[in-house]
Amino acid sequence: MAEDAPPIRFGILGCAEVARKVSRAITLSPNTTLYAVGSRSLDKATKFAASNGFPPHAKVYGSYEGVIEDPEVDAVYVPLPTSLHVQWAVLAAQKKKHLLLEKPVALNVHDLHKILEACESNGLQYMDATMWMHHPRTTQMFHFLSDPQQFGHLQSVHATSTYTASPYFLENDIRVKHGGKCPLMVLTGSVPGVKPDLDALGALGDTGWYCVRAILWASKYELPKSATALHKPTYNDAGVILACAASLSWEDDKVATFYCSFLTNVSMDIIVMGTKGSLRVHDYIIPNQEKEAKFSTSSNSNWVELSIGWAPNPSDNVVYNDLPQEVHMVKEFARLVGAIKYNNSKPEDTWPVISRKTQLVIDAVKTSIDNGLEPVEIKG
Amino acid sequence: MAEDAPPIRFGILGCAEVARKVSRAITLSPNTTLYAVGSRSLDKATKFAASNGFPPHAKVYGSYEGVIEDPEVDAVYVPLPTSLHVQWAVLAAQKKKHLLLEKPVALNVHDLHKILEACESNGLQYMDATMWMHHPRTTQMFHFLSDPQQFGHLQSVHATSTYTASPYFLENDIRVKHGGKCPLMVLTGSVPGVKPDLDALGALGDTGWYCVRAILWASKYELPKSATALHKPTYNDAGVILACAASLSWEDDKVATFYCSFLTNVSMDIIVMGTKGSLRVHDYIIPNQEKEAKFSTSSNSNWVELSIGWAPNPSDNVVYNDLPQEVHMVKEFARLVGAIKYNNSKPEDTWPVISRKTQLVIDAVKTSIDNGLEPVEIKG
Known part of the structure; x- marks a missing residue:
């Protein structure tokens, strides 16, 4: 894409909370522009555009169709509830819109295949909106993990992704007990009054997505051979998973574990352990601060005489970040478009491949949960 | 124990590497004195006493019997290979010696019961030599985990304990392939030429002990209801476990995971996650530095507007330490004696109780490994 090429014009489907963050990113990215937003409520779309930096000439639609049928829109960002992804992503692809798809990308890999096939057959770029993948810190960490002298071979990974649901969530959680609204719909911005979709992945899709991606990332995207859920997950009364844990294993001796939850204080940890080194990051999904991000590494450490200390001690690394990670994401997506x-x-092809692997692992964990914690083979 | 009471007189059975560290601790503790050391080699015992701060009047024996039969010895520290613990610990108890027992304390809980019964029936103090339990940091961290406002209820724990075996280990690992010496014996200071004991717990006993103790500690010593090994462990040619992982679960929704290994760069992590807070420590077994130790806490965190940062950010805590943790251990043991x-x-009673729970969990993990990764019920 030439330096002087026109910016990629984004349309946004729906007015979810996360769309505010991505709207800001589209504004900040040098190669993109906010072009259209659609909601089933024109009023809501109008208010969203007005309060999220849309330029005066931006299009505001009272439907999702409006956005995907607008011939000036190059790409759509889709932050709709997961259960609606397959329908709208496929329709958008048929209208030749490149696709930046919010996670979790689909309820299962079969739905994701439909999306990916629609993109591929129409020659479109697909990317899931896993923002942390695009932080410069992630690149630096990956370099460390790729260094045979400093890190060696991967042995084990542990990842977490948790947050405590808001009081609004909990209030709605109580309502669920009386046949009311499902808390998951609150979290995903779904539609009040609609019966909760019990196929929804709950915390496994929302927060577990990050853990699974982190583990795949650390293993250089080598697909595990099996997934096993580790305990009966916590459910709400509507049957939505609120917390779960799983382990993944490969043909060799590598093993990974993760914990995801809506009921636990914010955590975003990855601990990656290799034969020669290890890496720790505690805010991989959303850095504590936007402008700088830390991670810790340790290489070839041993104990000092009498085992009363370490030598060398772990190193703290700081990565300064000129653009927020979601801007890097949008910028890279638009560069490809x-x-x-x-x-x-x-x-x-990288992005559909790793998105599909992530979904495959999530599906296997869900199957293990549904099958009483039996190990589930993951077939690529 | 009055301030002016004579110091507790320690005898040490064997000259293992770790005994050097504990000898220093006995010297540094204000209420203890190094009184005797015994080895099957008098020459080895003499050299050990000379190079580890034993006072001139200390007794040096060419046998373990010499130490436990010495009527002036109040307590013995036993760093012998695990397979010898039950024999010598019981004999020492019969001679009315209080017992500070190196970990792993026994090959299985049946052996440990014999040791604990011998101590109990003779009115003796028992303590396992898990040094980190006695660091002032551990007390501070425990206060945090006990705070319902700052931490809430426990949801999940992950612990690691790994180090890379020395070249000497690896050299001996190769020899094992030719019917030679077992690397585990090198690690535990066992006797060359003796056939390796395939019941040995390997990394599960040596490093996994710390993980299991950390998880029990974080759960306020509530015994899990089941343990499941997570993948086929790495073994050496002699059948000794070199690396393994497991999960533990309780009646409620709590879940814990751990990874232990002889083949991975040094790691000593605990991540404890509660409904309201979380705690992280990365050098819990041996602090990076002797005089100060860190841990990180996070309480009631959420994301700032647009989810572009955290508020509040996690806090780093530093605990200054006047005495090394192993001195605190020896001092507390001697206070009880x-x-x-x-x-x-x-x-x-606290120390035998938590030692037994630790061994029960390790036994369950070992059984799960031996039974093809089946979940194993833990019965208190």
Whole structure:
């Protein structure tokens, strides 16, 4: 994409909370512009555009169709409830819109296949909106994990992704007991009054997505051979998973574990352990601060005489960040879209591949939960 | 124990590497004195006493019997190979020696019961030598975990304990392939030429002990209801476990996981997650530095507007330490021994109770490994 190429024009489907963050990112990214937003409520879309930096000439639609049928829209960002992804992502692809899809991307890999096939057959770029993948810190950490002298071979990973649901959630949780609204719909911005979809992945999809991606990332995207849920998950009365844990294992001796929850104080940990080194990060999903991010590494450590200390001690690393991670995401996505649009490039295959692997692992964990914690083979 | 009471006189059975550290601790503790050391080699014992701060009048024996039969010895510290613990600990108890027992304390809970019964029936103090339990940091962390406002209820724990075996280990590992010496014996200071004991717990006993203790500590010593090994462990050619992982679960929704290994760069992590707070420590077994130790806490955190940062951010806590943790351990053990000896107190029951729970969990993990990763019920 040439420096002077026009910016990629984004349309946004729905007015979820996270869309505010991505709208800001589209504004901040040098190669994109906010072009359209659609909601089933025109009033809601109008208010969203007015309060989220949309330029005066932006299009505001009282439907999702409006956005995907607008010929000026290059790409759509889809933060709709997960159960609606397959329908709208496929429709958008049929209208030749490149796709930035909020996570969890689908209820299962079969739905995701439909989305990916629609993108592929239409020559479109697909990317899931896993923002932390695009932070410069993530790149630096990956370099460390790729260093045979400093890190060696991967042995084990543990990842967490948790937060405590808001009082609003808990209030609605009580209402569920009386046949009311499902808390998951509150979390995902779904529609009040609609019966909760019990196939929803709950915390496994929302927060577990990050854990699974982190584990795949640390293993250089080598698909585990099996997944096992580790205990009966916590459910709410509507049968939605509120907390769960699982382990993943590979053909060799590598093993990974993760814990995800809506009921636990915010945590975002990855501990990656190799034969020669280890890496720790405690805010991988959302850095504590936007402008700088830390991680800790340890290499070839041993104990000093009498085992009364370490040598060398772990190192703290700080990565300064000129642009927020979601801006890096949007910028990279738009770069790929621009290359297709202006340079006849092919879509970058990395993103659909790792999105599919993430979904495959989540599906296996869900199956293990449903099958009484039996190990479930993961087939690529 | 009165301030002016004579110091508790320690005898040490064997000259293991770790005995050097504990000898220093006995020297540094204000209420103890190094009184005797015994080895099957008098020359080895003599050299050990000379190079580890034993006073000139200390007794040096060419046998373990010499130490436990010496009527002036109040307490013995036993760093012998695990498979020898039950024999020598019971003999020492029969000779009325209080017992500070190196971990792993026994090959299984049946052996441990024999040791604990011998101590109990002779009115003796028992303590396992899990040093980190006695660091002032551990007390501060426990206060945090006990705070219903700052931490809430426990949801999940992950613990690690790993180190990379020395080249000497690896060299011996190769020899095992040719019918030679078992690397575990190198690690535990066992006797060359003796056939490796395949019942040995390997990394599960040596490093997994710490993980299991950390998890029990974080759960306020509530015994899990089941343990499940998570993947086929790494073994050496002699069948010794070199790395393994397991999960523990309770009647409620709590879940814990751990990873232990001889093949992974040094790690000593505990991540404890509660409904309202979380705690992280990365050097719980041996602090990076002797004089100060850190841990991190996070309470009631949420994301700032647009989820572009945390509020509040996690807090770093530093605990300054006047005495090394192993000195605190020896001092507390001797305080309890002194209370029995001089004040007719009863032995403190806490230490045998938590030692037994630790062994019960380790036994369950070992059974799960041996039974093809089946969940194993833990019966108190």
